[in-house]
Amino acid sequence: MLKRVIILLVLSSILLALVLVKDHTSAPVSDSISKNQSSSKYTTVEYKITKIKGNKYYGNSEDGTDIIFSSKNILSGDKIQVHDVVICYFEKNNLGSGLVKVEKK
Template sequence: MFKRVIILLVLSSILLALVLVRNHTSAPVNDSISNNQVSSKYTTVEYKITKIKGNQYYGKSEDGTDIIFSSKNILSGEKIQIHEVVICYFDKNNLGNGLVKVEKK
């Protein structure tokens, strides 16, 4: 019986030490954390604006793919001109949702 109590105390102290070590470990603090969170939620593609017709924007990426989006997708409210580069965000978990938002680069 005495051996069981000693073994229980040793195992309990090891468990307590592991819990304390885990709680005192901190994550590094820098800008890459917020960027990783954004990139883990969205797939981003850069497009160069080739044409603007009304509230429709036409763009082309470096790999040759085209995109058309309306001004309602531009969340920043910035005025985008022809030949400027924009970043388009697509939902990584559900690409069927289409374009989520557009930001000027």
């Protein structure tokens, strides 16, 4: 009787170990989707440049929002003119003051 109890405990512990290992190695589908969506660190908005004054650029988006940024935010080195469309990259959770970079479309 004691041998049966020991064998049962050993087999149960092996089964438990296998279940735990399987849970840690396989990722659910919802986790992989959320990781892909969170991998994008930036929110992008397109603006059409309406005016350039000194090193300040003024632009409007299609939904009517305005933006003003300086030339230090332009990292691509492209020459931006009036009526050009630019893509502004903002920190994902900080659209108000989180402008990271601007590049010409």
